[in-house]
Amino acid sequence: MDKKAMKFATRAVHAGQHPDHETGALVSPMFLTSTFVFTPEKMERYMNGDKEGIFTYGRSRNPTQNMFQEKIASLEGAEMALATASGMAAISTALLGCVHAGDHIIACKTVYGGTFALFTSIFPELNIDVTFLPEMTTEALDAAKRPNTKAVYMETILNPTLEVLDLQPVFDWARENKVRSFVDNTFTTPYLYRPIEHGADVVVHSTTKYINGHGDHIGGAIACDAAYQEKLRSSVYQEFGPVPSPFACWLGLRGLKTLHLRMRGHCENAQKLAEWLEQHPKVESVSYPGLKSHPQHEIAARQFENGFGGMVGFCVKGGIREAQKVINKLNLAYYAVSLGDLDTLVEQPATMTHGKMAPEDRAAMGIQDSYIRLSVGVEDVEDIIADIDQALAEI
Ligand SMILES: Cc1ncc(COP(=O)(O)O)c(C=O)c1O
Incomplete structure (x- = not known):
């Protein structure tokens, strides 16, 4: 049976x-090696x-990394994927493959805090200009x-406001x-949305989140066509060296096997919780x-498809202090950055991920203090x- 024709869960x-050829091990062994022995x-x-099939040095290629990339490409419906050391490495590597000094990027108004810092502090130093658009309408894009515009950058569900x-x-x-076009598909994962099937050029992921899903790996991935992957491989990727460790790739491979099961659980719980929060008197x-x-x-x-994701945002009645009181009182949910783990995690963007931003920039992104x-x-x-x-009873 053609593997490409198989359903998502099977892939x-x-x-x-x-x-493994030699031992028959069903789960491929991890290739913990920096160099490879070959022939002239x-x-x-x-x-x-x-x-094809030749490995020389771990910064260029590793079999465990290849397998992880193959699984991601298959699930994203992409020709190829390239694994990176983190989500930020995926975003910067993917963009620097086609955006150079003197170029311009159009981005959606709200992006992950690290991406915002890349766009507003690092890229300007490289003479790359970014325009944040309040609305991504074709009229606004035309204007x-x-x-010199080389890229348009978006997130599938905006972080942290959860706008779509x-x-x-x-x-x-x-x-x-x-x-x-570049899309950060971290929040939706290919189980809910596959941007390339809808005409996107490049998908980026923080695999740290739902892709690995167990909170024990930092990684990223770029899914794109074969030509762009080769372009990245032979330039930015090769020389900046943002490669993941074989162990991170092995964990990602294992994590992805249950992506569909985990996402179903996240989506179902998130929907029930959001409906419950909506009727709570202490919730704004x-x-x-x-x-x-x-x-x-x-x-x-x-x-x-398949649901609306595992991320829920809410504002408590009151301000920053009331939100902190609620967070302090939680017993089960952990107060921590990151997302997409099996454990429920809670964060307050105004004091954590988006805390370094000027309050007016935060307000422009629609991030309230009590969120x-x-x-x-x-x-x-x-x-x-x-x-x-x-915890809400505390306020
Ligand atoms: C939507 C999104 N993209 C990218 C990143 C960056 O990923 P990483 O922390 O793996 O570099 C994050 C991190 O939280 C994120 O939420």
Whole structure:
């Protein structure tokens, strides 16, 4: 049976998995090696560009990394994937493959804090200019486009506000205008959305989150066509060296086998929790794309499949201190950065991930001081609700 024709869950389990030739081990061993032994003939073939099945040095290629990449590419519906040492390494490497000094990027108004710092402090030093667009409409994109615009950058669900962009028109606009489109698919994962199937050029991930899913790996990935992957490999990737360790790749491979099962649990719990929060008297507002009250609920329902993700945001009545009181009182949910783990994690963007931002920049992104972002885990949802309920009683 053609592996590409298999359903998502089957590919999550089988893609990129090659039982070991010598021992028959079903789970491939991890290749913890920095260098590889080969022959002068193989080296000649490699130098002539035929790199298939040849490994030379761990910064260029590693079999465990290849398997992880194969699984990600299969799930994203991409020709190729490239694993990186972190999500930020994926974002910077992917963009620097086509954006150079003097170029311009158009980005959606709200992006992950690290991406915002890259766009507003590092890229300006490299003479790369970024325009943040309040609305990603084709009219706004036309107005923002310059002769040197090389990339348009988006997140599938905006972090941390959980707004949803209508992405298809942006991909179409990018194609028509010969601008490369980049999408951070960390929050939705390919189980809910596969941007490349809708016309996106490049997908980036923090695999630290749902892709690995167990909170024990830092990594990133770029999914794209074969030509762009080769372009990255032979330039930025090769010389900046943002490679992941074989162990991180091995963990990612194992984590991905249950992506569909985990995402089902995250989505189901998040939906129940968001509906419960919405009727709580101490809660000012709730942001979850699966709620009818979410401003882009219809877009999310049309755009995503299998659910609306595991991230829920809410504002408590009061301000920064009331939110902190609630957080302090939690017993089950952990106060921690990151997301996509099996455990429920809680963060307050105004004092954590987006705390370094000027308050006016935060306000422009729609981040309120009393906003709490939950990465809903796969515990029993009744226990998660009971924990938040007793914490809300504090205010
Ligand atoms: C949406 C999103 N993209 C990228 C990143 C960066 O990933 P990493 O921490 O793996 O570098 C994060 C981190 O939280 C994120 O939330």
